[in-house]
Amino acid sequence: MATPGCFSPVLHAGRRAVVTGAARGIGLGIAQRLLREGADVALVDLDRAALDEALSGLPQGGGRALAVVCDVSREDEVQQMARRVTQAFGGIDILVNNAAISPKHQGRKATVAQATLQEWRQVLDVNLTSAFLCARACLPGMVEARWGRIVNIASQAGRTRSEISGAHYGASKAGLASLARTLACEVGELGITVNAVAPGRIDTPMAQTVSPEVNERYRANIPVRRFGTPDDVAAAVSYLASVDAGFVTGATLDVNGGAFMI
Numbered sequence: 001m002a003t004p005g006c007f008s009p010v011l012h013a014g015r016r017a018v019v020t021g022a023a024r025g026i027g028l029g030i031a032q033r034l035l036r037e038g039a040d041v042a043l044v045d046l047d048r049a050a051l052d053e054a055l056s057g058l059p060q061g062g063g064r065a066l067a068v069v070c071d072v073s074r075e076d077e078v079q080q081m082a083r084r085v086t087q088a089f090g091g092i093d094i095l096v097n098n099a100a101i102s103p104k105h106q107g108r109k110a111t112v113a114q115a116t117l118q119e120w121r122q123v124l125d126v127n128l129t130s131a132f133l134c135a136r137a138c139l140p141g142m143v144e145a146r147w148g149r150i151v152n153i154a155s156q157a158g159r160t161r162s163e164i165s166g167a168h169y170g171a172s173k174a175g176l177a178s179l180a181r182t183l184a185c186e187v188g189e190l191g192i193t194v195n196a197v198a199p200g201r202i203d204t205p206m207a208q209t210v211s212p213e214v215n216e217r218y219r220a221n222i223p224v225r226r227f228g229t230p231d232d233v234a235a236a237v238s239y240l241a242s243v244d245a246g247f248v249t250g251a252t253l254d255v256n257g258g259a260f261m262i
């Protein structure tokens with residue numbers, strides 16, 4: 001069992017955040033934590049029904065929440081989303097690129113030989129191009145404010161081999177870490193940091209797409225002997241989004257219970 005985390009109700013007071021893929025799983029955990037810590041948070045997702053459900057269960061007493069339906073792989077929708085959030089909150093200080101897909105077929109990844117070009121492109125579009133589009137849409141306000149935080153949710157699968165997810169997924173996640181490094185160099189002098197968080201196995205709907213046997217085998221090999229929780233990842237994001245992390249940029253933070261170490 002994970003131990004319950006601590007949080008500061010004022011850590012992100014006055015900040016305005018966008019979290020993509022926030023209707024469930026890790027994205028929802030990140031949105032909940034940032035809200036509890038005082039930020040206004042736009043929960044961005046293409047699943048309207050899941051967003052409605054998420055909104056009804058959010059913590060009370062923190063920052064304001066705004067639900068925005070948006071397919072983050074589409075440039076027009078991303079631009080519209082950024083305009084809507086800026087209008088509602090007055091700006092965007094924190095961007096968390098979390099939305100992603102990891103297609104499975106009867107609980108298994110498609111191998112490189114099996115995967116279609118369409119599936120390859122869809123994964124790259126949703127997982128990686130989306131982060132490029134969201135960063136471009138959110139950066140102008142951050143540049144103007146001379147302050148910003150961008151956090152890409154990468155994956156252990158982008159750091160080492162994975163038997164669970166496909167090559168397209170791993171490539172997209174390695175790309176997110178690389179995007180963080182390059183962008184970090186481009187905007188560092190403007191008070192904006194860009195980092196990646198690489199979760200290991202986290203207990204979410206995405207992790208349920210493979211069989212319980214595969215998950216059990218995996219769990220037995222994690223040094224802390226448990227899967228992570230969305231809040232384990234949210235705590236890392238919260239730190240990287242804070243003032244305290246101003247000297248951390250271009251980094252990839254592993255949050256994996258020791259399952260992968262370098």
Ligand code: NAD
Nearest residue numbers: 021025026045046071072098099100155201202204205206
């Ligand atoms: P999840 O599948 O439970 O949730 C993903 C969310 O993204 C969903 O709400 C979905 O509707 C949304 N989404 C998908 N495509 C979208 C699009 N085009 N536009 C907008 N929203 C879209 O996934 P999760 O397990 O919570 O994973 C969250 C992040 O963490 C992902 O980036 C994932 O790759 C990463 N990750 C997860 C694990 C894990 O074990 N769960 C491990 C490593 C990394």
